[in-house]
Amino acid sequence: MELSAWISLAAICLMGAMTPGPSLIIVLKHTVSGGRLNGFLTSIAHGLGVAIYALLTVIGLAIIIESTPWLFNLIKYAGVILLLWLAYKALMSRSSMAEMITQETKVTKKQSFREGLLIAFLNPKLAIFFLALFSQFVDAQAGWQQNAVMVATVSGIDTLWYCLIALILSQSAILTKLRNNVHIVEKVTGIALLAVAARIAF
Secondary structure (H helix, E strand, O other): OOHHHHHHHHHHHHHHHHOOOHHHHHHHHHHHHHOHHHHHHHHHHHHHHHHHHHHHHHOOHHHHHHHOHHHHHHHHHHHHHHHHHHHHHHHHOOOOHHHHHOHHHOOOHHHHHHHHHHHHHOOOHHHHHHHHHHOOOOOOOOOHHHHHHHHHHHHHHHHHHHHHHHHHHOOHHHHHHHHHOHHHHHHHHHHHHHHHHHHHHO
16 A cells, blocks of 8 residues: 555544544543543454454455345444443433542443443444445555555554543543543433434434
8 A cells, every 4th residue: 555545544544533422432431430541441442343344344244234234223223222321321320429439440441341342343334434435445456465554554543542532531630620520421421322322323
């Protein structure tokens, strides 16, 4: 892949990662609740989920997802159910400052990793996005090396962006302020997740 093409691909991926959505909300949630490491694990798992769809696109399986409505809808509505569950937990939470002090023991690293992976994997629109994106950069004469570069690029940029978000949010001053207003953060998170779920479903 030529450098100019790679820069174009990286720029599009960065803009996609920077677009606010459920992924950002989940990274925020786990960083506030569990701390920097939880935020990093959520970000890494999300990048892994993105890599899975990028790989599926490269080997052609994303076309099956796009052309099989029941499979697409199955993944999509599983994602909606996940978003609704996360929204319910956020809206029903009654966190106080005393609870937040011990919150790090309540949000496990396994939970952070799992939710980061699921929020990406249960989004079949990523497959459609990569189909449209990769079609502009695929060279029929190129070998597996170019495909590996594309998968690594989209996954790496996604992971690094959300790790940066987690790093910024976990700065002591910012994290303290977020935790002091955790009840607001949780309610806003819940409402945002409901809105995203509604948009995906309808």
